[in-house]
Amino acid sequence: MFVQCNPNPKNARVGDCVIRAIVIAENSTWEKIYSELAAYGYMMCDMPSSNAVWGKYLKDKGWKRGVVEDTCPDDCYTIRNFCENYPTGNYILGTGSHVVAVKDGNYYDTWDSGNESPIYYWKE
Numbered sequence: 001m002f003v004q005c006n007p008n009p010k011n012a013r014v015g016d017c018v019i020r021a022i023v024i025a026e027n028s029t030w031e032k033i034y035s036e037l038a039a040y041g042y043m044m045c046d047m048p049s050s051n052a053v054w055g056k057y058l059k060d061k062g063w064k065r066g067v068v069e070d071t072c073p074d075d076c077y078t079i080r081n082f083c084e085n086y087p088t089g090n091y092i093l094g095t096g097s098h099v100v101a102v103k104d105g106n107y108y109d110t111w112d113s114g115n116e117s118p119i120y121y122w123k124e
Contacts, residue, residue: 001083001105001106001107002106002107002109002112002113002114003106003107003108003109004108004109004110004111004112005020005024005108005109005110006020006110007020007023007024007029007030008020008030008110009030009031013110013111015049016030016034016049017098017099017100017109017110018037018048018049018054018099019033019034019037019048019049020099020101020109020110021092021093021099021100021101021108022037022054022057022058022092022101024101024103024108025090025091025092025101025103025124026061034048036057037049037053037054037057040053040054040056040057041053044056051094054099055122058092058122062124063092063122063123063124064122064123065120065121065122065123066120066121066122066123067119067120068082068093068117068118068119068120068121070119072117076117077117077118078114078115078116078117078118079093079095079100079102079107079113079114079115079116079117079118080107080114080115082102082107082118082121083102083105083106083107083114084105086102086105087104087105088104088105089102089103089104089123089124090102090103090104090123090124091103091121091122091123091124092121092122093107093118093120093121094118094119094120094121094122095113095116095117095118095119096119098113098116100113100116102121
């Protein structure tokens, strides 16, 4: 089920989906996660929103990465399908161009991204 949520303090809806997803998944604040990812980006000489940076951040926090089986274009597996298949747990899904938090079968985002196809996930 889609839950509209935007933890961005200025209600921005574009460019910070990585930060928003981690904030929701870790029940943290936008400012704290932004600062921590910025520090990782600085140490790694990369942008805070790059997959390498936020992936290392999550790995260092104990999250485990998994891959979603590629079934497109015949039967595209969606964020909505993921939520149905994983009704419990705390996840962060990456689609290649977007990142979304999933908690106990619900996906939290600023827009209904349920038809997007996840490529990988991080599990707490």
